[in-house]
Amino acid sequence: MGRLISSLKYKHPDSNISILINKEFETSAQTLGGIKQIFTLDRKRIVSYKKNKIYSDGFALDEFGKTIKEINKGWNLVINYSNDRISTSLTSYLAKEYKGIKFDTHCNVNYSNEWSIVFNDILTQQKYTPINFNDTYHKMCCLKENNSFNSLNVSNEYNKVCHQNFLKMRKSESKNNPKIIGLQLTASNLSKMIERSELIKLINELNNRVDTIPLLLIAPTSEERNFANKINSELDKKAVTIEAPFTALPSVLINCDILVTPDTAIKHVADILDVPLIELSMGPSPFLKQGTVNPESIIMTPRLKDRDFTYTASVHTEKQVRSNEVIKANDIIYGLEKYYLGFTDAKLENKEISVYRPENDEVGTFYKNIEGRFDAEIEISRYLSRDFILRKVERKSLSSHGIIESNLNFTSSWLEQTQGELIKSSRHVLAAIKTALAKDSQKLNEKLLEMSRYIASASDYCSLPFLFYKAKISNIDNPTIEEIENTLIGLKNDLQIQFEQVKEVSNLIRENRSKIRTESAKDFIHESRSE
DSSP: OHHHHHHHHHHOTTOOEEEEEEGGGHHHHTTBSSEEEEEEEOHHHHHHHHHOTTSOHHHHHHHHHHHHHHHOSOOSOEEOOSOSHHHHHHHHHHOSSEESEEEOTTSOEEESSHHHHIIIIIGGGOSSOSSOHHHHHHHHTTOOOOOOSOOBOOOHHHHHHHHHHHHHHHHHTTOSSOEEEEEEOOOSSGGGSOOHHHHHHHHHHHHHOSSEEEEEEEOSSHHHHHHHHHHHHTSSSOOEEEEOOTTTHHHHHTTOSEEEEESSTHHHHHHHTTOOEEEEOOTTOOHHHHOOOOTTOEEEEEOGGGOOOOOOSSOOOHHHHHHTTTSOHHHHHHHHHHHTSOOTTOOOOOTTEEEEEEEEOSSSEEEEEEEEOOOHHHHHHHHHHHHHHHHHHHSOOOOOTTOGGGOHHHHHHHHHHHHHHHHHHHHHHHHHHHHHHTTOHHHHHHHHHHHHHHHHHSOHHHHHHHHHHHHHHTTSSSOOHHHHHHHHHHHHHHHHHHHHHHHHHHHHHHHHHHHHHHHHHHHHHHHHHHO
16 A cells, blocks of 8 residues: 555645555554545444344444544545455445446446456456556556655654664674574464474574574564564574564664565565565465565565465465475575575575566566476466456557566467467357347347356456456446447457467467577587587
8 A cells, every 4th residue: 555655645746645444454554654644444343243132233333334424525536445345335435536446326336447347356366366456556546656755654763773773783793794684473374474493494594694684573462472482492592583563663674684574564564665575475375466566575485386375264275274384494595695695506496486576567566487486377377368458458568578488388388278268268259249139138148158157167368358348247237238249349359359469479489489490500500510
């Protein structure tokens, strides 16, 4: 949210921005700069009233009504930052001008633009998300990202104290200009954290090195305090622990050289402060949706094919539970050495992890696989899905990121499979259009049902045009045959975009193969003459 606020303030410096959040996030929100007022919704109290049989449901409604009364003002613009039913209902109640989605009087969803369809109906259905949330928010709000505005409230007093303490820390360790490595110890669930034994091994290694000082970061809670104490009791040498409330966190992070963290809110604060980090993405943490956006940072993850990104509050799949066994202390040390400490000859030994780095392209942040396990099928699907969305919504195309050229044989095989799937897609759509033109409503319903069954089994990439179609058609009250026909024709045009993409990639592969053959022939001739 901080990056979006910064971009809003850059474009509209005189604007007054207020936010509505759940009450449990109020402390975190207070660190955001550029906000005139914070409104809170006490959902825990509302739910407790609703579930408690002693109280009438009227108590829950009254509590909800207090928030409604506070925020019922003459807003020029309301941004629906979430996609849940409550925020959409509130947007409908408050806004004439809005970004995102709202309900109309028939409870159908209205979209402010096609990027709001991408945010609400496309990204939520893609396992390997092609565009992250931050870029989609900006596109949805018609903004270019600009992080120049100070979107964090940083205390000068905290800054001064932290700076002095960090200077003392660097001098007291008798090390040669060491890097201070902040380690976020905990995450929202165990499947997002590396194994305890590996964490202890990592801290011991950082303690023993002459070029690093480990710093354990925890929140001021008894649970995290106890965890840090237990970890410290098992170390060869105790590490410094800093207990910082969220309001003091920016002052701590700005004095760290590098942050190592699982999927937690701390990484977003580090991003705003331009502090480089190693993000450890495990369990259900969806780094493709909301990973670090700092080009100086890296993301370590078990190979994507082995990931399960589905999230349920109290249930974790076997894949999620086991994923935190894959990344080891040695892998993190390698990441520090190779990308931050100048060890250019360092080698990644673990064959089961992938290393990604944020890169900028025509859409925004693209997570590029730079090392480790490379799943060509997933990577080209992500790239072409990203390119398809940009072509459809903005009539622009992407640079290739070198993905297509990375594995020509596999790319060619994937293209053949995808082309076959697109032909099947076209047959379903053309059959539905034909029955729509014949005005045969019964047969049309049959064809649409067949198409729905087909969508359910389609790949992420091939399902994209159908997701746009579904979002549009499902929000028309009792659509007429003509409305269905027009939407189907739009779907056919979207499929044509995909056929063009496949053709372009096929041509590129042929050109690259021809280039490789030509270069090989030149090398052969050169070697023959040398003999």
